[in-house]
């Protein structure tokens with residue numbers, strides 16, 4: 264599989280990343296089942312066999328179980344640790360954490376960032392994260408506190424590189440004023456069912472269209488050599504096998520994807536991911552299926568390059584209206 268290289272740290276990443284949100288069983292305090300463990304092992308093994316080396320986590324996934332089950336896999340196969348790039352996120356605190364009655368909230372305080380990473384390292388059974396992302400922007404953040412946390416984690420060898428997720432250009436700029444380490448990734452939702460960040464650009468200066476927070480985020484990342492990672496790149500499979508209840512636009516887009524896949528003798532997943540990867544930013548899709556056949560179908564995207572005309576055909580279909 265092709266690789267991408269982070270601009271400052273030089274860390275090499277596979278063109279597709281594997282998102283671990285769906286491994287480890289249900290998001291509750293119960294321990295995982297043997298079936299959950301087998302599913303996680305199969306998914307990770309299949310991703311590795313197809314050349315995927317970036318594994319994306321978050322402290323909250325499965326309420327810690329996604330990292331913990333991955334830690335079991337690393338414990339059983341310690342040689343894997345040096346062959347993969349381990350990424351996790353922090354900054355979201357779920358309701359009732361750590362005590363009942365606490366509201367869901369974001370927390371970019373020094374104490375929470377450092378404690379969260381320590382807990383992730385324990386669960387993952389490793390001494391370092393290759394990449395740490397701030398999960399969702401915290402309006403109460405103090406950039407100097409984030410900077411102190413990043414310094415501590417970097418100096419102690421606990422995190423090699425840093426980034427953010429779901430952040431606007433303004434929020435990244437605010438952090439960059441205080442944080443010494445380069446912010447090298449912004450992970451945002453992007454798929455053929457979530458094209459706002461791309462549409463904002465082509466809709467600029469059109470009367471009646473409102474500007475959104477997504478405006479300029481892709482260009483900002485490109486200007487600052489920040490890699491864009493696309494979460495939910497397949498929109499949960501809604502365009503691969505559209506439901507009866509799917510909208511007219513969804514069904515038309517799914518039909519086009521299917522026709523392109525037939526013409527190119529590739530999977531429908533590959534067409535959708537290749538559409539994201541055609542953006543010259545570049546974009547690294549973070550896939551989340553636990554199904555080995557689907558992981559293999561996703562990996563076909565590495566060999567597929569869409570033409571400008573195919574890209575715009577899909578873009579127009581997804582927008583439900585042709586570009587101006």
Ligand SMILES: NC(=O)c1ccc[n+]([C@@H]2O[C@H](COP(=O)([O-])OP(=O)(O)OC[C@H]3O[C@@H](n4cnc5c(N)ncnc54)[C@H](OP(=O)(O)O)[C@@H]3O)[C@@H](O)[C@H]2O)c1
Pocket residue numbers: 281282283284285319320398428429450451493494495496497498499500501503504532549550551552553554557
């Ligand atoms: N930064 C953030 O705020 C954020 C938010 C959400 C997710 N993420 C990251 O992004 C990763 C991917 O997210 P995602 O799981 O929503 O992405 P996705 O790849 O768009 O969707 C995968 C999910 O859709 C299901 N699915 C059903 N039919 C499918 C089909 N035909 N093809 C593919 N999937 C199908 C999968 O179930 P099966 O397992 O049964 O195939 C799985 O639950 C996560 O693991 C996580 O690492 C980040």
